[in-house]
Amino acid sequence: MGGIVADALHSRDMPADTPVSFSPSLALTLAFALALVAGFLLKAWLTSRQIRHIARHRQEVPATFAAHISVQAHHKAADYTIAKARFGLLEMALGTAVLMGWTLMGGLNALNQALLSWLGGGMVQQIALLAAFALVNGLIDLPATLYQTFVLEQRFGFNQMTLRLWLADLLKSTLLGAVIGLPIAAAVLWLMGAAGTLWWLWAWGLWMGLNLLLMVVYPTLIAPLFNKFQPLEDESLKTRVTSLMQRCGFAAKGLFIMDGSRRSAHANAYFTGFGAAKRVVFYDTLLKQLTPGEVEAVLAHELGHFHHRHIRKRMVGLFAMSLAGFALLGWLSSQPWFYTGLGVQPSLALLVSDAPAAPNDALALLLFLLVVPVFTVFLAPLFAQLSRRHEFEADAYAMAQANGADLASALLKLYEDNASTLTPDPLYVKFHYSHPPAVERLARMPSPAFP
Numbered sequence: 001m002g003g004i005v006a007d008a009l010h011s012r013d014m015p016a017d018t019p020v021s022f023s024p025s026l027a028l029t030l031a032f033a034l035a036l037v038a039g040f041l042l043k044a045w046l047t048s049r050q051i052r053h054i055a056r057h058r059q060e061v062p063a064t065f066a067a068h069i070s071v072q073a074h075h076k077a078a079d080y081t082i083a084k085a086r087f088g089l090l091e092m093a094l095g096t097a098v099l100m101g102w103t104l105m106g107g108l109n110a111l112n113q114a115l116l117s118w119l120g121g122g123m124v125q126q127i128a129l130l131a132a133f134a135l136v137n138g139l140i141d142l143p144a145t146l147y148q149t150f151v152l153e154q155r156f157g158f159n160q161m162t163l164r165l166w167l168a169d170l171l172k173s174t175l176l177g178a179v180i181g182l183p184i185a186a187a188v189l190w191l192m193g194a195a196g197t198l199w200w201l202w203a204w205g206l207w208m209g210l211n212l213l214l215m216v217v218y219p220t221l222i223a224p225l226f227n228k229f230q231p232l233e234d235e236s237l238k239t240r241v242t243s244l245m246q247r248c249g250f251a252a253k254g255l256f257i258m259d260g261s262r263r264s265a266h267a268n269a270y271f272t273g274f275g276a277a278k279r280v281v282f283y284d285t286l287l288k289q290l291t292p293g294e295v296e297a298v299l300a301h302e303l304g305h306f307h308h309r310h311i312r313k314r315m316v317g318l319f320a321m322s323l324a325g326f327a328l329l330g331w332l333s334s335q336p337w338f339y340t341g342l343g344v345q346p347s348l349a350l351l352v353s354d355a356p357a358a359p360n361d362a363l364a365l366l367l368f369l370l371v372v373p374v375f376t377v378f379l380a381p382l383f384a385q386l387s388r389r390h391e392f393e394a395d396a397y398a399m400a401q402a403n404g405a406d407l408a409s410a411l412l413k414l415y416e417d418n419a420s421t422l423t424p425d426p427l428y429v430k431f432h433y434s435h436p437p438a439v440e441r442l443a444r445m446p447s448p449a450f451p
Helices: 002-009 024-056 071-102 107-119 123-155 163-194 196-225 235-247 284-289 292-307 310-332 336-340 361-401 404-417 426-432 438-443
Strands: 229-231 255-258 269-272 279-283
Touching: 024 071, 024 336, 024 361, 024 426, 071 107, 071 123, 071 361, 071 404, 107 123, 107 361, 123 163, 123 361, 163 196, 163 361, 196 269, 196 310, 235 255, 235 292, 255 284, 269 292, 279 284, 279 292, 284 292, 284 404, 292 310, 292 361, 292 404, 310 361, 336 361, 361 404, 361 426, 361 438, 404 438
Parallel strands: 255 279
Antiparallel strands: 229 255, 269 279
């Protein structure tokens, strides 16, 4: 494996003692290594700040919340958040090591060469490479997933899942990923080889269309594989919710209760689907914790996202960024230094014009998916800030359509029941929080519940 890094420093025909020139391959190697280390150090520093900040404020409930949150609940939230953060540090370290192993240390190259020796070059080998990569990554992540579910979540009373249910979910998600993911991957790989230099535009169109299709079929075909959905039967709550949606000009195909308590004690509500297939889904845990007025206020918040077209704006932004990503991949996939700079030896066809053809398309896809998050991690504060602004706008809309006191009391209950810390580190919030912290969010809700 060590020879792969050397290939990034020397051309194929250069003697070993030839002085190293600053090639695009070497530039990419250095940029990737620096970005990977810098990103890890930044995230580790922010997480450490979060741990220390919460620990300093663990003993006493903030004065603003003293009348509503017990000391015991505050301690639980602090301990839960710190435990998750410490575990997150270990996951980050493991993820960084694994990524280095796949790339500069030659793991992906070794896997590719082994499959080439076994299957030869072609579509079958490329699909096998994608599947093998996903399988190995899944096995690496398995211990962390088990620990998070059956140790960390169990310790704080949130896990409701049995090992049998966990295994059933794992089997279903794996089969579903294969049934949906492999044909999509095969279609993209086929386009990369058959659609010419603009293959990336056709692949983007395919990806966008499939995403929209999945949004339509997810509520009725995919979600029921994992959870049971029953129509909302509480006539009083149904009338209240229906009246709210009519006031807001929102139409949904149905109101459903999901058996979220089978897996977790955390509570939530959400909209799912697209167009005429939209559904309103309440976790059964949510309905047990909140009053009808509070449920209405939470739903009004979600309707606020639709009123302000947040979902549509995010979709447009996602599609625009994905188009840029596909275009960039279209260019990088034809550059030999893209592969050698990341620890992979591409097929000779890319290096020598008259060499026998062997596709590098699956390699290009995997390398791109591995590398992009390393360079985009520094954009996290921008996306987090935009998301928090959307949450403030949805809150304001909810207070105009429902009772502000109910919204504030519902959020207080959810913060307490979900053990969300009331004292996060401000800098950590700027980088990682998609929702405003409790003190900022509730301060905008003048009400008896939060004066």
